[in-house]
Amino acid sequence: MRRATMNDVARLAGVSIKTVSRVVNDEAGVHPATAERVLAAIDQLGFRRNLSARNLRRGSSTGTIGVVLEDVGNPFYSGVTRAVEEVARLRGRQVITGSSDEDPSRERELALEFCSRRVDGLLIVPAGLQHGYLVPEMRAGTPVVFLDRPAGDVVADTVLVDNIGGTAEAVLHLAAHGHRRIAFLGDSPDIFTANERLRGYREGCARAGIGLHESLVVMGPHDEDSVRRALHHLRRAAEPATAVVTGNNRITVHALRALAGAVRRPALVGFDDFELADLLTPPVTVIAHDARALGKAAADLLFARLDGDGAPPRRVVLPVRLVARGSGEVRA
Amino acid sequence: MRRATMNDVARLAGVSIKTVSRVVNDEAGVHPATAERVLAAIDQLGFRRNLSARNLRRGSSTGTIGVVLEDVGNPFYSGVTRAVEEVARLRGRQVITGSSDEDPSRERELALEFCSRRVDGLLIVPAGLQHGYLVPEMRAGTPVVFLDRPAGDVVADTVLVDNIGGTAEAVLHLAAHGHRRIAFLGDSPDIFTANERLRGYREGCARAGIGLHESLVVMGPHDEDSVRRALHHLRRAAEPATAVVTGNNRITVHALRALAGAVRRPALVGFDDFELADLLTPPVTVIAHDARALGKAAADLLFARLDGDGAPPRRVVLPVRLVARGSGEVRA
DNA sequence: CCGTTCGGGGACAACGTTGTCATAATGGCC
DNA sequence: GGCCATTATGACAACGTTGTCCCCGAACGG
Numbered sequence: 001m002r003r004a005t006m007n008d009v010a011r012l013a014g015v016s017i018k019t020v021s022r023v024v025n026d027e028a029g030v031h032p033a034t035a036e037r038v039l040a041a042i043d044q045l046g047f048r049r050n051l052s053a054r055n056l057r058r059g060s061s062t063g064t065i066g067v068v069l070e071d072v073g074n075p076f077y078s079g080v081t082r083a084v085e086e087v088a089r090l091r092g093r094q095v096i097t098g099s100s101d102e103d104p105s106r107e108r109e110l111a112l113e114f115c116s117r118r119v120d121g122l123l124i125v126p127a128g129l130q131h132g133y134l135v136p137e138m139r140a141g142t143p144v145v146f147l148d149r150p151a152g153d154v155v156a157d158t159v160l161v162d163n164i165g166g167t168a169e170a171v172l173h174l175a176a177h178g179h180r181r182i183a184f185l186g187d188s189p190d191i192f193t194a195n196e197r198l199r200g201y202r203e204g205c206a207r208a209g210i211g212l213h214e215s216l217v218v219m220g221p222h223d224e225d226s227v228r229r230a231l232h233h234l235r236r237a238a239e240p241a242t243a244v245v246t247g248n249n250r251i252t253v254h255a256l257r258a259l260a261g262a263v264r265r266p267a268l269v270g271f272d273d274f275e276l277a278d279l280l281t282p283p284v285t286v287i288a289h290d291a292r293a294l295g296k297a298a299a300d301l302l303f304a305r306l307d308g309d310g311a312p313p314r315r316v317v318l319p320v321r322l323v324a325r326g327s328g329e330v331r332a
Numbered sequence: 333m334r335r336a337t338m339n340d341v342a343r344l345a346g347v348s349i350k351t352v353s354r355v356v357n358d359e360a361g362v363h364p365a366t367a368e369r370v371l372a373a374i375d376q377l378g379f380r381r382n383l384s385a386r387n388l389r390r391g392s393s394t395g396t397i398g399v400v401l402e403d404v405g406n407p408f409y410s411g412v413t414r415a416v417e418e419v420a421r422l423r424g425r426q427v428i429t430g431s432s433d434e435d436p437s438r439e440r441e442l443a444l445e446f447c448s449r450r451v452d453g454l455l456i457v458p459a460g461l462q463h464g465y466l467v468p469e470m471r472a473g474t475p476v477v478f479l480d481r482p483a484g485d486v487v488a489d490t491v492l493v494d495n496i497g498g499t500a501e502a503v504l505h506l507a508a509h510g511h512r513r514i515a516f517l518g519d520s521p522d523i524f525t526a527n528e529r530l531r532g533y534r535e536g537c538a539r540a541g542i543g544l545h546e547s548l549v550v551m552g553p554h555d556e557d558s559v560r561r562a563l564h565h566l567r568r569a570a571e572p573a574t575a576v577v578t579g580n581n582r583i584t585v586h587a588l589r590a591l592a593g594a595v596r597r598p599a600l601v602g603f604d605d606f607e608l609a610d611l612l613t614p615p616v617t618v619i620a621h622d623a624r625a626l627g628k629a630a631a632d633l634l635f636a637r638l639d640g641d642g643a644p645p646r647r648v649v650l651p652v653r654l655v656a657r658g659s660g661e662v663r664a
Numbered sequence: 665c666c667g668t669t670c671g672g673g674g675a676c677a678a679c680g681t682t683g684t685c686a687t688a689a690t691g692g693c694c
Numbered sequence: 695g696g697c698c699a700t701t702a703t704g705a706c707a708a709c710g711t712t713g714t715c716c717c718c719g720a721a722c723g724g
Contacts, residue, residue: 071414357712391680
């Protein structure tokens with residue numbers, strides 16, 4: 001029941017452990033006949049080399065990278081993960097993932113656990129604003145790339161999307177179709193992207209020449225019920241909103257469900273694209289950005305660091321694009 | 333740039349390396365003043381214990397479990413992953429994932445790589461039918477649970493969903509709404525679930541008293557174009573299909589897109605539920621089963637083995653349920 | 665005052681592997 | 695035949711940690 005080691009293989013094959021090592025690592029200079037004996041022994045014993053021991057001895061790479069994100073189960077992040085995996089695979093690395101659920105202490109726990117495992121690098125979607133805990137790790141040579149949101153208090157490579165520009169564009173799109181009372185429904189303002197998108201909303205209003213009505217801004221709801229209530233409120237007000245910008249895919253979906261079957265639906269533009277948006281009635285106009293592109297960009301940055309890139313930390317902002325499908329053109 | 337080791341900490345704190353170990357592991361019998369000196373040194377050097385070394389020395393668990401599935405980026409599998417992660421977290425384990433992309437050799441490569449890392453257990457969505465390569469690993473004490481599909485040639489714990497019963501139910505549902513020419517659009521017959529669902533389709537036809545028309549069965553298409561062509565063919569035939577059962581969520585989505593805007597759409601029931609199915613026009617009737625439940629059941633089984641459960645391999649079949657939303661009731 | 669106990673701490677080996685260096689056997693060349 | 699280069703192999707230490715065993719000094723009871 002104990003696992004066979006090189007020692008066991010060596011004994012069975014009647015060679016030294018070093019010869020086994022040579023065979024396992026395809027090193028030159030082993031007599032074919034000897035190699036064959038060793039391979040037979042390996043097969044017979046079901047030997048598989050212990051990577052922990054190997055990595056310990058060699059001291060170099062463990063061949064793993066750690067990814068900490070909000071929720072591996074969220075299609076957006078699973079797209080990110082997949083892209084990371086693809087890059088990692090080309091570089092012969094395995095991916096370890098963990099979900100922080102927006103809990104900063106959980107994020108920290110995961111990241112440090114990964115460091116204990118000596119991951120070659122870390123990809124993090126920050127849950128909180130404090131990342132000082134990473135400084136010793138970064139100093140010790142573990143590259144870190146932040147994803148989707150910047151770190152609070154350390155400088156490091158960061159890949160973001162153009163939240164502000166995208167949301168502003170959403171507002172302008174709605175304004176171009178005659179809307180003047182455009183609401184913004186965003187996630188908790190503690191979340192970087194939610195805040196940025198709120199800024200984009202304001203910028204869009206300004207550029208469209210629409211006065212800002214704070215009563216049209218609702219931040220925080222993120223489950224179906226609270227989104228429903230917020231929408232109800234916005235539509236029943238003295239001067240009801242005729243259009244809504246939703247701050248992320250979850251909120252968009254909750255809003256669509258809340259509005260299903262309603263008469264005189266407000267126009268809607270959602271941040272984040274999602275599958276089937278084109279098949280709904282009306283098809284949903286979105287600010288699209290590519291989860292895979294985000295993951296790939298971050299992974300590329302990380303591997304550049306592992307390849308020795310010593311340039312100052314970079315901040316990459318990926319473009320977004322408005323995909324007009326119809327829901328933003330509903331009459332005011 | 334070299335990482336601090338316990339030795340470095342010991343030197344700085346003026347104690348032996350064993351005392352550092354004791355502090356790091358919260359072992360009793362260290363004078364508080366000594367412990368404090370050690371902790372200060374740890375902090376100053378940014379020491380973090382090397383889990384590879386620890387696991388090697390202790391020989392026990394590495395605290396990881398490996399998950400091989402088709403595609404981490406597919407929402408269905410990311411739901412599975414999330415559920416696995418939750419169970420693993422409660423047991424203090426990390427999750428390593430890898431996508432096989434339905435390639436048996438890739439599956440094998442990933443699984444064996446994970447074994448080299450000495451994962452505590454393996455969760456596999458089989459890509460192929462040959463799993464003999466796992467026998468030595470299982471014999472060496474690595475528990476393996478197969479997920480969603482059974483292994484071809486080894487007996488091990490397996491968690492499946494009721495593919496046959498579910499698909500049969502779909503056919504009966506359509507038949508109950510007057511359909512007699514019901515088509516089945518499934519994935520490659522090499523894939524276990526596709527085959528099972530085809531069997532379910534046939535069983536459903538038999539139970540509904542519908543004669544089997546092989547021209548109504550199309551296996552294989554799984555990208556948008558081929559699904560589109562298959563549907564076109566089915567609808568343009570001399571005796572066109574009035575209803576379709578789609579074999580998985582990808583095919584369902586492709587079919588919906590192909591049918592968008594068509595007149596006299598065939599009725600449709602899809603295997604696998606998906607987000608927004610209820611918001612489409614008409615809302616899509618599906619055979620629903622729960623990715624999270626699948627992941628949880630498999631992880632529970634795995635941890636039971638790790639806890640020493642030595643019972644014969646189990647096969648768990650999770651129930652599915654037909655969620656009638658309307659698309660199955662379209663007039664024949 | 666001596667033997668015992670106990671708290672605190674250290675020396676050393678071992679986990680499974682690989683890098684370094686040494687050694688034995690072989691063959692070719694003068 | 696003697697010498698060296700080459701090939702095939704092995705002995706040994708080291709990676710960073712932890713388990714085992716041992717030691718030292720202080721406190722305590724008789």
